[in-house]
Amino acid sequence: HYELPNIAERAIKNINTKPKYISADTIYLNQISLSYLADKKIDGLIPNRKQSKEKIGKLSPNPYHKDHFEYDYELDAFKCPKNQYMYFFAKYYEPHKDPEKPDKIKRLYNNYEACKNCKARNKCCSSSQTHKTITEYGSEMQKAMNHKMEKQEYKDEYAKRSSVEGPFGIFKEQFQIEKEVVTGMIKTEERINLDALAYNLIRLHNIKQEIENKTEDLEDFCESTSIKNQLKLDVTIF
Known part of the structure; x- marks a missing residue:
């Protein structure tokens, strides 16, 4: 999550050139990465989770999911699928588990009156909720990055990174392509297994505590x- 500065410094040292852009996956969108890019005066290209999901066509099918609440940067408000605005009302700082890492910033948005009179409330809220609350993480620097990545010029620039990182070239023999596809699938499965193992360790710790x-x-x-590995996961939670 926090290795972008180290990776970037090693790359800059190797090529002896400071790049105009540095592109990174959503997982690197944090205060440490953004502060580094600002200090070095490098134009960062890091989409947020929703933007990454949108790029690979994996937005939630639920029309009342947060994916379908449109953020208005001028109003600092979210517009719900019923065209009602949910306004900022509180900001909290959550201490990071690692004292050397910056605190997490949590911003909350809601509109009690709009939800109260909304005919779609039962579809949008759970039975225990009186209104919808949108939770957004990140500093003003992250908001600025989100806004930038909504612009087509930066979407196009970020898309170049995907083409450069393609798993194989168009002139490879078919058997080579198939081999690389299989290898990529195995590596992806290994990453998911490691992620699941890490999650289970955290869960066991929480149970103990x-x-x-x-x-x-x-x-x-x-x-x-799903976003990190750019694939669709069909999961049943019970």
Whole structure:
């Protein structure tokens, strides 16, 4: 999560040139990465989770999922699928588990009156909720990055990275291509297994500490794993 500065410094040393752009996956979108890019005056290209999901066509099919709440950067508000605005009302700082890492910033948005009178409330909210609350993480630097990555010129620039990182060239023999596809699938499966192992270790620790695990935690893990490996995961949670 926090290795972008180290990776970038090694790359710059190798090529003896400071690049105009540095592109990175969503997992590197954090204060340490953004501060490094700002200090070095390098134009970063890091999409947020929704932007990554949109790029690979994996937005949630649920029309009332957060994926379909449009953020208005001028109003600092989210527009829901029923065209009602949910406004910023609170900001919290969550201490990072690692004291050397910056605190996490959590911003909350809602509109109690709009939800109260909404005919779609039962579809949008759970039975225990009186209204919808959108939770957004990140600093002003992250908001600026999100805004930048909505612009087509930066989407196009980021897309170049995907073409450069393609798994194989168009002139390779078919058997070579098939071999690389299989190898890529195996490596992806290994990464998912490691992710699942890490999640289970955290869960076991939480159980030992009598910390309740929420369904949302597992949903978040599955979603982030899907984005990181750019594949669709069909998961049943019970």
